[in-house]
Amino acid sequence: MIQIVDAISLNTYVQGQGFPILAIHGHPGSGRSLSVFTNHLSKRFQTFAPDLRGYGKSRYRGNFAMTDHLTDLEALLDRWKIEKCLILGWSLGGILAMELALRMPQRVTGLILVATAARPYGSHPPITWQDNLYTGIAGILNLIKPSWQWNIETFGKRSLFRYLIQQHTATAYKYIAQEAVPAYWQTSPAATRALSTALRSRYNRLTELEQINCPSLVLAGAQDRHITAESSLETARNLKNSQWQCYPNTAHLFPWEIPHQVLSDIDQWLEAHEENFRF
Structure with missing residues (x-):
């Protein structure tokens, strides 16, 4: 039996004017945790950084599945009448970004994938x-x-x-x-359960990536133990039109370690593909 889950209205932080960028956070996270990107990009674009269902101020009672995030995000684009957008996703947000590009290719004109992978795997040692x-x-x-x-x-x-x-x-x-x-404390148990269920299912979308035709920028930290640089590279190699960048001596939160370098590389990539980010 298929359960139909209605979209919920996501709390969303909107900045700037121009071509829209949908910025999707990871776990645990919130729209605010993407300020390292949105404060910079909103000088030239209009950025939309939602709190996903069960995160931040997008409160939700009851269990849900990872696919419900896609329903919510598509509804967000409809609500703001966004016909085309660039998507930036960090960690879990990058996985959702790729899923949206597969679900609605006509609306996604580019992907910036940060510390993420279509077949994510980690190398984190046991926690004491x-x-x-x-x-x-x-x-x-x-x-x-x-x-x-x-x-x-x-x-x-x-x-x-x-x-x-x-x-x-x-x-x-x-x-x-x-x-x-703050994002950690605002992440609901239901959001954690939804992610855990997805990870146990051995999520792997590598073979579907050939369907994504828009340009993509794949960024990774060389010492990332949560989603390894190797798994991000595997994703970049399976995307048709991708650029890969790996930063030495950084890990999963590398945008907070070397923000100026990361933003500079994103700017250069945006300039190289500017024809994709016009109305």
Whole structure:
């Protein structure tokens, strides 16, 4: 029996004017956690950064499936009367971006895929009680005093943050305090269950990627343990019109480690494909 789930109206952060960019966050995350991209891109484009169902301010009671995110996102485009758009997706957001490109190819004119893969796999080592303890302490202290060097050296580098970032800079910890931690607390158990169910099903869309014809930019952190650079490269090789970039000494949150480099590379790619991002 097929269950039909209605779309919900997603809380969405809209910035700027121009050709639309739909920016989709990862797990845990929120539309706010994409500010590293939207604050910059909204100077030339109109950016739409929704809180996905069960994340941020898009509250939802009850269980749902990952495919329900696609229903919600398509409804968002309809609500804003967006006929064509570029999609930027980070981690889970990148997977949803590729799914939308497969679902409605006539509306998606480009993809920016950040730390993601069509057949995602990780290399994260087992998590110990000490990992969790140090992560909790580092996170709380970083909220109280963001980018405090003593906290970074004493707890941050010994916590699970060491698998999310490689460059323990003040900038990275500022983003963690302002955007990662609030997004974590606002992520619902139902959203976590939906993702876990999808991962257990051994998600793999590599063979379908040949159907995507729009240009794509695939960006990865060389030391990403959550979605490995190798799996991102595999995705880039299966996309017809893709450009691949891998950043050394960075991990899953590399846009917060080296924001200026990442944004510069995105700008260059946008300029090279500007004919795809016009009304």
